[in-house]
Amino acid sequence: MPPTNSDESRNLAFQQAIDADRTVEPRDWMPERYRSTMIRQIAQHAHSEIIGMQPEGNWITRAPSLRRKAILLAKVQDEAGHGLYLYAAAETLGVGRGELTELLITGRQKYSSIFNYPTQTWADVGAIGWLVDGAAITNQLALTKTSYGPYARAMVRICREESFHQRQGFELLSELSRGTVAQHEMAQDAVNRWWWPALMMFGPPDTESPNTAQSMAWKIKRVSNDELRQRFVDMTVPQAQALALDLPDPQLRWNEARGHYDFGPIDWEEFRQVVGGHGACNAQRIAVRRAADEDGAWVREAARAWEVRQNSRTSAA
């Protein structure tokens, strides 16, 4: 169907509202592409929170102290909550949570590739908190000003709640780094494995990121991939020094002229492999999510059936 005048004028009004920094709300008119982009992005973010429970959840029953166990359990629970807030934000655009779960477990929607790496040691829990959550927070802070109202509000709540996530990771690694020789080695090994995948979390370089221009114009995305990545590196290097842990990049050094840290090239081939389904844990992560969904079906069904029966009983009385 050719665009009509009214479409054009609505598009124009929409862009003007965005330029004036007004948020877009669920019942506002919006271009179809804005809606579908928003659904895809929020869903992917929600899936990442839910799948992201698995690598850390892997250590809850083995946490080495009761204090650490409580912290980790609370953190993984927060992630379930954050997934839930985000699914709710996506639902304001007219998709159901079950529908989105279906798209996830059939591989038609993605989640952050970082969660396809395994957590082999306890130190990985620290590295995830420090590096992965650190990267996520950098990204999410920028998203608190995103143009879609429900998404921005979910981000505000999530950022507020996540402030302890990165700190606990830092503290955990700090304890290991200053601990026994074996503990220090465990911490360094985890940082070696998580550093580069964490940098990949910001997505491909701006020059190869086709959606960036439109997303920036719609203020869905407010800061570019490369700029966020640089922010994260600049923030993290001094933290690594404080932890007495090395970041595994020989080219990492302060650039006085730029006022930023320079860092070495990222292995985008690895990124493409993992996104393409060839990471260590892709199949496992989806299988776990699918099993939970399938095993829970009779419970969800029972609760629905009970409610229907209650209602018919009340109306019969």
Added chain:
Amino acid sequence: MTAGVAGLSVVDLREVALGFGDDCLVLSHRLAEWTTHAPELEEEMALANLALDLLGQARSLLTLAGEADGRDEDQLAYWRDDRDFRNLLLVEQPNGDFAVTMTRQLLFSTFQELLYRWMVTGTEPRLAAIAAKGVMEARYHVEHARLWVQRLGGGTEESHRRMCRALDLLWPYTEELFEPTESWSRAADQGAVPPLSSIEEPWRHSIESLLVDSGLEIPGFPAWQSGGRLGRHSEHLGHLLAEMQHLHRSHPNASW
């Protein structure tokens, strides 16, 4: 034997706190095993809250239990073997399906709430303080389990069948709830904890009325399993502890 507060011996206080603390620790572990497997995200939140509440109670109780011989919560949690754990057999039973987990929660939390409610005004001030906090949490756990037992019992044919199976599976372990150890009896004589016989009737009534409301019934056979409070456990506990303790024990003297 040294007399503690209110005439309760240090050994008896330790045994009572250890039994309670181990109940909370082991059940918290089982609930935490649900992480990423809950039937819906909202229930993921609820199960984690139950696990966190119980873990918090376990830490207070183990800290109290360890005071006498200078052991902290982690030394008690990570450095005792199966034979030294004092928890009820009920709480170490595997999660099974959601019906088994909610039935186990109903049977245990109803018991725990009654105990805590009594202990709030008991003669041992530290137990009373733990009970005062715990009773609020236990009440919520009971409420959550009751809502689900009702819905599963009266939901679909399948959920009803699973509930019946869960009750048959777990009922044998309920006998032990009301069997006092010698320490418990002495603590009860001192007014620190209730005589277990005084809890049994309200417990049974609460469970039975819910089951009837939910189209279910108490199994028609007597309960017989017991021994957990004396360190005689099912095979399940050893595996649970192996998982829980291995990392901590692999690095003796490390701090985390």
Added chain:
Amino acid sequence: MGGPAEQPDFRSVSHAEDWPLWEVFIRGRRGLSHQHVGSLHAPDPELALQNARDLYTRRGEGVSIWVVRSTEVHASDPDDQGPLFDPPSDKAYRHPTFYTVPEDLQL
């Protein structure tokens, strides 16, 4: 052809029916009125309240919770923003700043 035999087998679980959506309102410890905090899914009002407690008061945010079926919320039409919200703009006398009082007075 077509028919059920050709249904892809991954649809083993029906997602046709999510539990209904509820809007959650919390009154904080010092809050004056209930505020909308978000939404959740639950099969019935009792579980909706429990779920709301688990999801939205993990950090001691509230002392009272309301849950309302989302389908029961009637919202103003965004296209009516003008007629609904513009008229008060010429009623400046409703705002305290409309009035001049001596600067050194606390009023």
